[in-house]
Amino acid sequence: MKLQRKNRLRATALGALAVSGALVLTACGSDDNTATGPDGGDKTNAASNIKCEDAKGQLRAAGSSAQKNAMDVWVKNFQAACSGVEVNYQAIGSGGGITNFTQGQVAFAGSDSALKPEEVEESKKICKGGQGINLPMVGGPVAIGYNLDGVDNLVLDSATIAKIFDSKIKKWNDPAIAKLNPEAKLPDSAIQAFHRSDESGTTQNLHKYLSEAAPADWKHDPKSKSWLAPGGQAANGSSGVASQVKQTQGSIGYFELSYASSQSISTVKLDTGAAAPVEATSENASKAIAAAKIKGTGKDLALSLDYKTKAEGAYPIILVTYEIACDKGNKAETLPTLKAFLNYTASEEGQKVLTDAGYAPLPAEIAAKVREIVPTLS
Secondary structure, three states, X not given: OHHHHHHHHHHHHHHHHXXXXXXXXXXXXXXXXXXXXXXXXXXXXXXXXXXXOOOOEXXXXXXXXXXXXXXXXXXXXXXXHOOOEEEEEEOOOHHHHHHHHHOOOOOEEEEOOOOXXXXXXXXXXOOOOOOEEEEEEEEEEEEEEEEOOOOXXXXXXXXXXXXXXXXXXXXXXXXXXXXXXXXXXXXXXXXEEEEEOOOOHHHHHHXXXXXXXXXXXXXXXXXXXXXXXXXXXXXXXXXXXXXXXXXXXXXXXXXXXXXXXXXXXXXXXXXXXXXXXXXXXXXHHHHHHOOOEEOOOOOOOOEEOOOOOOOOOOOOOEEEEEEEEEOOOOOOOOHHHHHHHHHHHHOHHHHHOOHHHXXXXXXXXXXXXXXXXXXXXX
């Protein structure tokens, strides 16, 4: 048994030191994973420097499916470092996560859009003496994935994407698509567009992009988390949309890059007006997210994103997922674990694992602000 524990410890240490290894870490219940500091109060994983502090028991959370793959990595690393802790994150969509949070069912929610004013007011009922605040944690591109035999480098612009999802462009060899892809052999076949069936911050971010970048062609409410355009077929969650695109010839849909990468789904390059079409990559999304401005006040770090950027190499269909928690009035039994977990996800180490998982780490200035605020949660 001692040999097994030592082997597990060694595997955990190696995995935490390498970003790629973070994807295969598993929870380990051995006390050998932690060490007690000189004062006896701060437990820290010797290999990864994840500070467990007084974390214990179960931490329940729910929300954005966009960050699920990132959350899976974070949870595995945190549980491997912190003995006796379980983080239970349910990827039910941003809308469902916020509802669970404002009803006091979870310690924090994941949302791909900041709380609306009415949601902030609702949060005050469970955040005694405080309110829900937006803590940006995960960045990344919303990829436009497609499945079209013989077409490997599809280029679209904002107006064409808007018309496709609004059922105004219905065939792959439409003149607008052909003009952007003069060398592609586009079939005379119907486009099958897939969208989210659940309330989603991913949907809302696509709405915002199309509303700002193609205002003449997209007239739907950019603030809506529900899909509003006519036609198309619905699927639940980013995973559901990605699965449908993967198995349906002639299809197109939208989801986070990690879903496209994990299922080898081709993604659209965007003609933004820059010198060359821009690919959906973590690096290119980071270039767009770097221009984000903080619009929240006090401890709230809600961001304003530039969806119309024409900067070279900047991919503009982006989202930032927030972890939403109470600034004051968190439940005493879960507060230590909440702070320890969010301290880790916002840390340099927590952010480093995002790129290999298909996400974009937060810009350094924004990440630094998150790290200042998390320890003040009460």
